[in-house]
Amino acid sequence: MHFLSEDLEEYIEQHSENEPELLAQLNKETYQKILLPRMLSGRFQGRVLSMLSKLIRPINILEIGTYTGYSALCLCEGMQENGILHTIDIKEELVDFQRKYFDKSRWGKQIFQHLGEAVNIIPTLNFKFDLVFIDADKDNYINYFHLILPRMNKGGIILSDNVLWSGKVVQTLEPNDLSTKILLEYNQILKNDNRVETVLLPIRDGLTVSRVL
Template identity: 55%
Template sequence: MHFLPDDIDEYSDNHTEKEGELLYELDRKTHLNVLQPRMLSGHFQGRLLSLLSHIQQPEKILEIGTYTGYSAICLAEGLREGGKLITIDINYELEDMVKEYIERSGNKGKIEMIVGDAMEIIPGLKETFDMVFIDADKSNYINYYNLVLPMIRPGGLIIADNVLWSGKVTDPHKNKDLDTQVLVEFNKLLQEDDRVQNVLLPVRDGLMVARKK
């Protein structure tokens, strides 16, 4: 969902670094062949993730929610030499597609895909991360946050997608479902958590960006 007028949204998109041909192809293939293509980060958000990664120059990134691999490839663009991105998704049906595009992007040695339940996998990761991108089941956003915050170095970033949830987080008549209620609580938690510095960006469906102090 876009919250800006269509002409402003299009203007912003046209004045943002272009995605590469492979990412364009992956975007098209996702929209043509995969259910719920709006889950894809897409051009504008993907370039923002790439920019943040380049600024951070991370050695270790954790992504919770791979989908078709678009965001993982964008985030990997900023990895420092020898860096690694771990991406977790429970949907094994997309595994072959994701691995194909990871290999074609030249990131086969940089991106490790793990298929399974992130709530079970994350506690077993013995890593310190520079960046974490959360874009999975909304009902577990607070659980994911509490799991990963101790695993992030001071100065590291947590980025969470869909935190505006099509505007439902601001409408008391539309926030009765579990996902919306959790996102309202998640946004409130980060706003009040003095362990992080946070800003909610109204990009696409809302990106929460938090820096661990």
């Protein structure tokens, strides 16, 4: 769903930072070879993720939902020299595709891939995070939040993608639409939880920025 006209979206892209060449290649190959390429963060949101990471200057980054690795590389752009990024996904068939682009970047040795269910993997990561990007199955967003929060450094940032869910969050809820129901609850949790302060940005399909207090 386009929340802005395509003309405005194009203008915004033209007047934002350019997409790095490696990410442009990844973007193109994703659309050529991978199912559901619209899941890619894409040029504009990628530049937003990059800018936020550069402002935060994280050491430890966690990404839930790797897809083809585009957003991971964007987040690495602001990572400190000794930083690491852990990224989790369930799609075994994408691991080699991700690794190819990770190794083409200067952060290849700092990016660690985890294959499996994030709810099982997160408890095994025994260190705290400065930046987390949640972009996986919406049905587990609340579970992810409760798992992540105790593992965040004070002042750390949790980014949550797709929180407007193609505008379904303001439409009549269908009885069988579990994902929208959970996202509505998730957005309310972020609003009301006094351990974080949150702003919801109408970027792409909705991006929430939550700062840990």
